[in-house]
Amino acid sequence: MDFNEIPVDRLEPGVLIEVRANYRNAGIFAWPEKALIIGQKLAAGTITPGQIIEITRAEEAIAYFGRGSIGAEQVAFFKKANRNTPLSIMALADAGGAVKATGTFTFVGAVQAASTIRFKVGGRQVRITALTTDNVTALATKLAAVINADLDMVATAVAAAGVVTVTSRHGGEVGNEIDLRVDTKNEPIPAGLTITVVAMSGGSGNPLVQSALDAIANTWFTKLTTPWNDATNMAALAEWLRVRYLATSKLDCHGFVFKRGTFGELSTFGALTNNAFLTTGGLKKSPTSAWSIAASLMGIAAFHLTNDPARQLRSLVLPGVEAPDPVDQFLDTENDLLLRTGISTFDCLSDGSVVISRVITTYKTSSLGTADRAWLDIMVPATMSRIRYDWATYVSLMYPRSKLVDDDTDGANVQRFNGDEDPGTAVVTPKRMKASWAARCKLYGENVWIEDVTRTVKESSFARSNSDRNRLDGRPQVQIVGNLMVFAQALEFQV
Structure with a gap:
């Protein structure tokens, strides 16, 4: 029997009980997503x-x-x-010296009937009320004002002579990604007016x-x-x-x-x-x-x-x-x-x-x-990361201080007594490690992460290194489960 806290040569009478976890039947270890x-x-x-x-x-x-x-x-x-x-x-x-991307909205014409005009800048909606008394300069001024009023907008705007110039708050090519559009899905541009959009560009230096x-x-x-x-x-x-x-x-x-x-x-x-x-x-x-x-x-x-x-x-x-x-x-x-x-x-x-x-x-x-x-x-x-993490965690917890011996030697069976199926963790062998791998694969199969467990476990191998007697080499096998992505059929009708 192996102990971590109880000395083997203690003479003082007493009942000594060492409490520790046995991870032999542990389920899948939680993945620390971050x-x-x-x-x-x-x-x-x-x-x-x-x-x-x-x-x-x-x-x-x-x-x-x-x-x-x-x-x-x-x-x-x-x-x-x-x-x-x-x-x-x-x-x-x-970045130092980065250039900010710019784009424009250009108003041309005259508003024939009062209406609401909707725009989107980087996916954020802004709108203005266009009156028949508004000329293009007034419309541009209104649009620039509402863009700047949205403090969560990733761009700012200035207006001049019917043109609204939108500028990314950030320098770099990343600003070229900002979408500019007149949102006509719900309301069309009022008759008599045209609005031309020039996409964001010119940003450089991410x-x-x-x-x-x-x-x-x-x-x-x-x-x-x-x-x-x-x-x-x-x-x-x-x-x-x-x-x-x-x-x-x-x-x-x-x-x-x-x-x-x-x-x-x-x-x-x-x-x-x-x-x-x-x-x-x-x-x-x-x-x-x-x-x-x-x-x-x-x-x-x-x-x-x-x-x-x-x-x-x-x-x-x-x-x-x-x-x-x-x-x-x-x-x-x-x-x-x-x-x-x-x-x-x-x-x-x-x-x-x-x-x-x-x-x-x-x-x-x-x-x-x-x-x-x-x-x-x-x-x-994703699946291989989870399996690798779980398997490495399991081995680290099960065999933290284990001695390594060859299969079928006297030391390989030293922990077995009275028919106990749990051999302990003081000694590990290639066969014992493969048995541990088979047990984990059973869990992976039950979670439907992998399939054909029996075959892949059989094809998995573990062997003690010939050049380093402190090293156990392994080649565990898995077959990742498939997903229904393509369903190809020939739908036939009888004549």
């Missing part, structure tokens, strides 16, 4: 770049990032989708995310999103996520970065990375900013993949995310092609909401450049 938003802050934001703060309420982000900041909007959309997962934030300020990633190199986070989708930042994030998943790191984290764009632009964006731990996506001309869509999806994924990492996310609604106009929605054939380039896809419903179609990673080819779908769906890394 999300991180790295956002862009304004000068008024109180958070220091590199500082990590856990928050529980969306309104806290307003003070930390600054009102009207991208970071505050990211948090708001995450919290709409997920109020349960622990959320931390980090921030980067505008912050570099690498400094934030370096600050959390050894910190546990399972989900992460940033608003910067330029090639430099995407490459840095992809490499950071890859290293986190290595066996020597075991700090599994999944990233979410989105972009607003056409079919061609999103195809190019998806091709930037080839990473099993990064999800990219986007919509064409959605009123909702790309960073908000990414934060919303991360919230959904963090909640539902924690509940069941092997279950697809299809049909789940992204709260607060607005669908593009029907003319700007991707066709089924375009969505299929986008999936092949590493872009996750979504369905747009008639009520203007957006639901998940298929969430994938950007992994497309092996290290040899051959097409490979092994890591295609987000459920694959």
